[in-house]
Amino acid sequence: MKKTITLALGLLALSLATPASAALKVLACEPEWAALVQELGGDKVDVVSATNALQDPHQVQAKPSLIARARNADLLACTGAGLEIGWLPILLQQSGNPLIQPGKPGHFMAGDYVQKLDVPTRVDRAEGDVHPEGNPHIQTDPRNIAKVAVALSQRLAQIDSANQAYYKQRADDFNHRWSAAMTHWQTQAAPLRGVPIVVQHKAWSYLENWLGIQEVGQLEPKPGVEPTAAHLQEVLATLKDRPAQMIVYASYQDPRASQWLSERAHIDTVQLPFTVGGTPEAKDLFGLFDDTIARLLKGAKK
Amino acid sequence: MKKKILCTSLALALAAPLHAAEGDDIAQLRRDVAAMKAGYEARISALEKRLEAAEAKGKATEAAANAATATANQAATMANQVATVPAATTPSETPAPVASGAPSNNNSFNPEISLILSGIYTNTQRDPANYAITGFPVGSGAEIGPGKRGFSLAESELGIAANIDPYFRGALNFSMHPDNSVSVEEAYIQTLGLGYGLTVKAGRFYSGIGYLNQQHSHTWDFVDSPLAYQAFLGGQFGDDGVEVRWLAPTDLYLELGAELGRGADWPGNGAGGNGPGTQAVHAHLGGDIGNSNSWRAGLSYLRAKANQLDLAMPDTSGDTVASAFTGDTQLAIADFVWKWAPNGNATRQNFKLQGEYLWRKQNGVLGFDTPDAASDYRSYQSGWYLQGVYQFMPYWRVGVRSERLSPGAINYGPNDANLAASDYVPRRNSLMFDFSPSEFSRIRFQYNRDSARQDQPDNQFFLQYQMSLGAHGAHIF
Numbered sequence: 001m002k003k004t005i006t007l008a009l010g011l012l013a014l015s016l017a018t019p020a021s022a023a024l025k026v027l028a029c030e031p032e033w034a035a036l037v038q039e040l041g042g043d044k045v046d047v048v049s050a051t052n053a054l055q056d057p058h059q060v061q062a063k064p065s066l067i068a069r070a071r072n073a074d075l076l077a078c079t080g081a082g083l084e085i086g087w088l089p090i091l092l093q094q095s096g097n098p099l100i101q102p103g104k105p106g107h108f109m110a111g112d113y114v115q116k117l118d119v120p121t122r123v124d125r126a127e128g129d130v131h132p133e134g135n136p137h138i139q140t141d142p143r144n145i146a147k148v149a150v151a152l153s154q155r156l157a158q159i160d161s162a163n164q165a166y167y168k169q170r171a172d173d174f175n176h177r178w179s180a181a182m183t184h185w186q187t188q189a190a191p192l193r194g195v196p197i198v199v200q201h202k203a204w205s206y207l208e209n210w211l212g213i214q215e216v217g218q219l220e221p222k223p224g225v226e227p228t229a230a231h232l233q234e235v236l237a238t239l240k241d242r243p244a245q246m247i248v249y250a251s252y253q254d255p256r257a258s259q260w261l262s263e264r265a266h267i268d269t270v271q272l273p274f275t276v277g278g279t280p281e282a283k284d285l286f287g288l289f290d291d292t293i294a295r296l297l298k299g300a301k302k
Numbered sequence: 303m304k305k306k307i308l309c310t311s312l313a314l315a316l317a318a319p320l321h322a323a324e325g326d327d328i329a330q331l332r333r334d335v336a337a338m339k340a341g342y343e344a345r346i347s348a349l350e351k352r353l354e355a356a357e358a359k360g361k362a363t364e365a366a367a368n369a370a371t372a373t374a375n376q377a378a379t380m381a382n383q384v385a386t387v388p389a390a391t392t393p394s395e396t397p398a399p400v401a402s403g404a405p406s407n408n409n410s411f412n413p414e415i416s417l418i419l420s421g422i423y424t425n426t427q428r429d430p431a432n433y434a435i436t437g438f439p440v441g442s443g444a445e446i447g448p449g450k451r452g453f454s455l456a457e458s459e460l461g462i463a464a465n466i467d468p469y470f471r472g473a474l475n476f477s478m479h480p481d482n483s484v485s486v487e488e489a490y491i492q493t494l495g496l497g498y499g500l501t502v503k504a505g506r507f508y509s510g511i512g513y514l515n516q517q518h519s520h521t522w523d524f525v526d527s528p529l530a531y532q533a534f535l536g537g538q539f540g541d542d543g544v545e546v547r548w549l550a551p552t553d554l555y556l557e558l559g560a561e562l563g564r565g566a567d568w569p570g571n572g573a574g575g576n577g578p579g580t581q582a583v584h585a586h587l588g589g590d591i592g593n594s595n596s597w598r599a600g601l602s603y604l605r606a607k608a609n610q611l612d613l614a615m616p617d618t619s620g621d622t623v624a625s626a627f628t629g630d631t632q633l634a635i636a637d638f639v640w641k642w643a644p645n646g647n648a649t650r651q652n653f654k655l656q657g658e659y660l661w662r663k664q665n666g667v668l669g670f671d672t673p674d675a676a677s678d679y680r681s682y683q684s685g686w687y688l689q690g691v692y693q694f695m696p697y698w699r700v701g702v703r704s705e706r707l708s709p710g711a712i713n714y715g716p717n718d719a720n721l722a723a724s725d726y727v728p729r730r731n732s733l734m735f736d737f738s739p740s741e742f743s744r745i746r747f748q749y750n751r752d753s754a755r756q757d758q759p760d761n762q763f764f765l766q767y768q769m770s771l772g773a774h775g776a777h778i779f
Contacts, residue, residue, distance in 0.1 A: 052593060054645045061641070061648070062779050063596045064555030064588025071499050071549045082774070086741075089776040093471065094557075096549050098495030103468065112399035125742060225740065226696045254650055254696075 022046070024160045027069050027100075029078035029088065030057055031276040032139040033110060033148075035285050037077055039174050040153045044163050047077075053277035054252050057083055058129065058224065062090035070095035073106070075159055077152065080109030081116060083136035108155050110148040114138045117205045128222025139275060141206035142182050142289055149174055181286055186211075189293050195300050196242065198235065198267075200227070200249035200258050203274065207292070216242045219249075219257045227257035239265045246299035250274035270299035413464035414773035418520045420456035424448055425763040428755070435533050436756040437709040437724030438683065439613040441627075443567030444536030448526065448750070448762050454480040456766060457519055459487065461775070469494055475518070487518075487540065499549035508540045510547070510559045510584050511602035512658055513637035515539055521777055523654070523691045524734050525748045525764045529705045530660045530685030533728075534633055536568035539604070541580055555588035555598070565606045569631040569662075573609035580606045588779075593646045598779060599638040606631045608666070615670075616722045625721075627679060629666010635659070639779075650696055657688040670717050678715035684708045691734070701734040707754075728754040742770045 023046040028034035034049035041047065050066050051057050057079075060066075070076070070091040078084055092101060099106035116134025123132045138144045153171035157164040193212040197204075200219040208215050217238055221231040239261075247269045249258045258269040272292050273282035281291035424430075426448055433447030440446060449456075455478070463473035475488040490505030508516045514531065515538055527537045543563030550556035565579025566572040573579050582605070588598035610626040617623045636659045643652035661684040668679035685708060691701035712723040730753060736746035750762040 052646065054593075055647045056649045059647070059649050061596075062776065063590065063641075064586070064598045064779060065553075065590040065596060067549065067557075067779075068553055068555040068589075072551050072553075085774045086776050090778055093492065093494070094501065094547075094549070094778075096493075096496055096499040096501045096547070098497045101468070101495040102465075104495075115400050125740075129740070252647060 024074050024156070025072055026075045026077055027066075027073040029076070029084050030139070032145075032285065032288070033077040033079070033152075035276040035288075036145065036149060036152060037075075037156075039285065040149060040167060040170050041156055042166070042170055044160065044166060045156070053273065053275045053282070056252050058086065060084070060087045062087040062094070066091055067094050070100065071097050073097065073100050075106045075108060075155065076100040077108045077110065079111050079136050079138065081111035081133040081136035081138070082131040083111075105155060105158050108152060110144075110152070111136060111138055113147050113151045114144045117209060118202065128220070129224025135202065135205045137203040137274075138206055140204055140292075141210040142178065142185065143210060144206060145285060146175065146178055146182070149178065177286075181289070185289050185293055189296070192293075192296055192300055195246075195296075196244045198239070198244045198247045198261065200247070200253055203250055204248060204272075211296075213296075216244050219247070219261065232257060232261055236261060236264055239267075243267075246270045246296075248272055248296075248299075251278035268299050270295050272296070413462045416459075416461040416463075416770060416772040416775050418457075418459040418461070418518075419769045419771065420458050420520060420767065421454070422449070422456040422525065422764055422766040423453050424451050426451055427761045428758055433755070434614075435529060435707065435728050435754040436726045437712075438533040438707060438728065439615050440533060440536060441568040441571060441608070441611045441613060444532065446532040446537070448752070448760075448764075450480060456480070456525075456768075459518065459520065461773075463773075465494060466491065499551060501547045501549075503545040503547070504543075506540060506542045507545070508538060509561055509563070509582055509604070510545065511539065511582050511604050511633075512584075512635040512660075513598070513600070513639050513656060514658065516778065520768050520770070523689065523699075523701050524703055524732055525746065525766050526750070528658070528685075528687035528703070529707055529728060529730050529754060530658070530687060533683075533685060533707060534569065534660050534662050541565060541567075543578065543580070553589075555586070557586045559584045568611075569604075569608065569633065570606035571608050571611045573607040573611075573628075580604060594644055595640065595642050596646075596779075597638065597640045600636075602635040602637070604631075604633040604635075606633075610669070613668075616724075617720055618722050620722070623670065623721075626669040626676075627664065627666060628669070628676065629664060629679065632663045632665070634661045641779075648693070650693075652693045654691045655689070657686065659686040660684060668714065668717060670714075670720060677717050678713070679717075680713040680715075681710065683710040683712075689732075697738050699734075699736050699738075701732075701736075703730075703732040703734070705730050724756065726756040728756075730754060744768045 023044055024041065026037045026041070026045050026047040028037055028047055028049045030051055031049045031053050034047050037045055037047045048069060050069070051060050078088060098104065101107060111133065116138065118135035120127065120130045120132065123130060149171065153167050157167040189211045194214060196214045196216045198217040198219065199215055202218055202220070202223050204215070207213065217235045219227040219232065219235060221228055244267060246267055247258045247262055249255055249269065249271060251271055251273055255269060255271065262269045271279070272295055273279040273288055276282055276284060276288050279291050282288040430447050430449060430451060435446060458478040460476040460478070461473065463471070465471050470491050471494050472491045473488060474486070477485050477487040479485065486506060488507050490503050490507040492503045493501055496502065510516050514522065514527065515535065519538070531537060541563035543561055545559060545561040547557060547559040561580070561582040562578040563580040563582070564572060565574055570579045582603065584600060584602035586598055586600035588596070590596045607630060609628050611628070613625050613627050614622045615625045637657070639654065639656040641652065641654050664679065664681040666679055667676040669676040685706060687703060687705035689701060689703035691699055693699045707728040709724050709726060714721045714723070730750055732748060732750045734746060734748045736744055738744040744767070746764070746766045746768070748764040748766070752760040752762055
C-alpha cells in the first residue's frame with residue numbers, strides 16, 4: 001500500500017515537473033494535421049489527435065480527456081473554418097492554457113492558409129449546416145496540404161526556436177517528397193478528369209477541384225442533414241439524365257444511403273479514407289492520397 | 303579581419319585619385335553600377351508584383367472553377383501550376399493567411415448572440431398549484447413542480463458572449479419566463495488562459511457542483527430537473543460570487559474548483575452579511591476508455607447560510623405552518639456520467655448514463671409560529687436520480703429516469719410535539735422520447751409518474767420544443 005502511494009506520488013510529481021526540454025506537445029483536432037505535424041516535427045514533437053478517422057469531426061464532444069490534453073498543449077493544430085465550432089471553444093475556455101488561445105502562436109488553424117471553396121453567398125441555417133467561412137474539408141487536396149505544411153513548419157520553428165534548423169530541414173525534405181508525390185498522383189489520376197460522381201456529404205469539393213472530377217449530386221438534402229428517402233428518390237431520378245460513375249462516401253459515414261442508391265442506380269459505391277487512418281492503407285498522408293486515387297480509379301474502371 | 307583589410311585597401315585603391323581623368327572614369331563607373339543596381343531592383347520588384355498578381359489570379363480562377371464545372375479542368379490545371387510554384391520553389395516564403403471571402407459568422411467584433419426558444423404543453427392529473435415534495439420544505443426562490451398546465455412558454459433564453467480582450471471572456475444569459483418576467487440567469491466574466499491551468503470566474507453563474515447543475519436547461523435530457531435538485535437546490539443552483547478552477551497538468555482529467563457566493567436564494571437567503579453566504583468546493587475526474595467510452599465523476603460540497611429563512615412545514619394535524627430556519631445547510635454531491643458511442647462516432651448511435659446522489663444536513667434553530675421561540679433543528683436527508691438516454695438512430699432518442707428522496711431523520715428538538723416528521727419516500731419515474739431534426743432543433747415528449755406528494759400520485763405529460771438560433775453554441779460534456 002505504502003509503495004503504491006509512493007509510486008503514485010512519484011508519478012504525479014513526474015507529470016507535474018515536465019522538463020522544459022521535452023518534446024513539443026501538440027494537440028491536433030483531426031488525424032491529417034496530426035500526421036502532418038509528425039512529418040514536420042519528427043521526434044521533436046509529441047502529437048495526439050483529438051479525433052480519429054471514424055469520427056465525424058463536426059460531432060465531437062468536449063470530452064474531459066480532450067480538456068486535459070488542451071491544458072498541456074504547446075500547440076493546437078486544427079482545421080478552423082467552423083469545423084470544430086461545437087467543441088473547440090469549450091476546450092479553449094476550460095483549459096486555462098494561455099499558449100493555445102486565439103491569436104497566440106500556439107493556435108494554428110490550417111484553414112487560414114488555404115483559399116476556401118463553397119463559400120456561401122447566403123448564410124442561413126435553412127441551408128443546412130453551412131459554414132460561413134467556406135467548405136472546411138480542405139485536406140482532400142494535396143496542394144492544400146503543401147500550403148499548410150509551409151505555414152505549420154514555420155509555426156513549429158517559431159514556438160520551438162531551439163530546433164529551427166531541424167524543422168527547416170524536415171520541411172524541405174517533406175516538400176520535396178510531397179511535390180514528387182503530387183506529380184505522380186496527378187499523372188495517375190489523369191483518367192479521373194471529367195468523371196461524374198455522386199457524393200454522400202459535400203466533403204470532396206477540394207479533391208474534385210484538384211482532379212477535375214465532376215460532382216453531379218449529393219445524398220444529403222442539405223449539408224449535415226442525413227439523407228432522406230424522398231431526397232434519394234430525387235437523386236435517383238436526376239441520375240437517369242446525368243449518369244454518374246460512382247457514389248463516394250467517407251469511412252466515418254453510414255454507408256447505407258450510398259448502398260441504397262447503388263443498388264437502384266446500378267453504380268458502385270466507393271469508400272474513401274477522407275483522412276489518415278480512414279482505411280488500413282491510409283497510414284500516413286502519402287498513403288491517404290495513394291489509397292484515395294487507387295480507390296477512385298477502381299471505381300471509375302467498372 | 304583579413305577580409306576587412308582587403309575591403310579597405312580595395313576601397314582606398316578605388317578612391318585614390320591617381321589622375322583627375324581616371325577619377326572621373328571611376329565616378330562614371332560608380333554611377334553606372336548604381337544605375338544598374340537600381341534598374342535590377344526595379345525589374346525584380348516588378349517581377350515580384352507580376353508573380354503576386356499571377357498567384358492572385360490563379361486563386362481567383364481556382365475559386366471560379368468550382369462554380370463553373372465546365373471550365374473546372376482547365377482552371378484547376380492552371381491553378382495547380384501557379385499554386386505549386388511558391389510551395390515548391392520558395393518554401394521559406396512567409397505564408398500569409400488567406401483572407402476569408404465571407405464575413406466571419408460572429409459579425410466581426412459583435413458578440414456571439416444565441417437565442418433559445420422553448421415552448422411546452424403540460425397536462426397534469428393534479429393541480430400543479432399545490433405541488434409540494436412531502437417531507438422536503440423549500441424556501442423562497444426554489445422552483446419545484448411541473449410548472450403551469452396547458453400551453454406556455456418554457457424558459458426562453460437569450461445569450462450574449464464574447465472575448466473581451468486577450469485576458470477575459472464575458473457572457474450574459476437572460477431568461478424569459480412565461481409570466482413575462484425576465485431574469486439574469488448568468489452574467490459573468492472569466493479569465494482566458496491565465497496559465498498553470500487556472501481559470502477565475504466572477505459574477506453570476508451556475509455553480510460547478512454536481513453534474514447537471516452547470517448545464518443550461520436547454521441541454522438537459524428531460525423537461526424538468528431531478529426531484530433531488532428541486533428539493534435541495536431549488537432546481538438549479540446559481541449564485542453571485544467568484545470561482546477558481548484548477549486543471550491538473552495530467553493526461554487524466556482532474557479539475558478542482560472552489561467558490562464563494564452571496565447565496566441569495568435557496569438553500570441560502572443572503573445571510574452572509576459582508577462575507578460569503580455560500581462556500582463550495584468540487585473535484586472532478588474524467589477520461590476515456592478506448593475510443594468508444596468517456597466518463598466523468600466527481601464529488602462536491604456546498605455550505606449555505608440561512609437567516610430567518612421561511613420554510614412551509616406541516617404541523618402534526620397536517621396543516622402548513624410558517625417557520626423560520628436560521629443555521630447552516632451542508633450539501634454533498636457524488637456525480638458521474640458515462641457516454642458511449644461506437645468508435646466515438648455519436649452521429650448514429652450513442653448512450654449516456656448519468657446519476658447523482660445528494661446528501662444534505664441542516665443544522666440550526668427553527669422558529670415556529672413565533673420566530674422568537676426558536677429551538678434546535680437538525681435534519682439529515684438524501685436523494686438520488688439515475689437516468690439513461692439512448693440514441694437508437696440519427697435524430698431519435700429515448701430516455702428513462704428514476705428517482706427517490708429519502709426522508710432521513712429530522713430532529714425538531716422541543717418542537718417535535720408540534721411539527722410532523724414524515725417517513726414518506728417521494729419518488730418519480732420518467733420516460734422521454736425526443737426527435738432532433740438538426741442539432742439546432744428538438745421536439746420532446748415526456749411522461750412522469752410523479753409521487754412526490756404523499757398519497758397523491760400524479761400523471762404528467764409534456765410536449766416541448768427547444769430551438770437554438772444564432773451563434774453555434776458549444777456544449778460542455
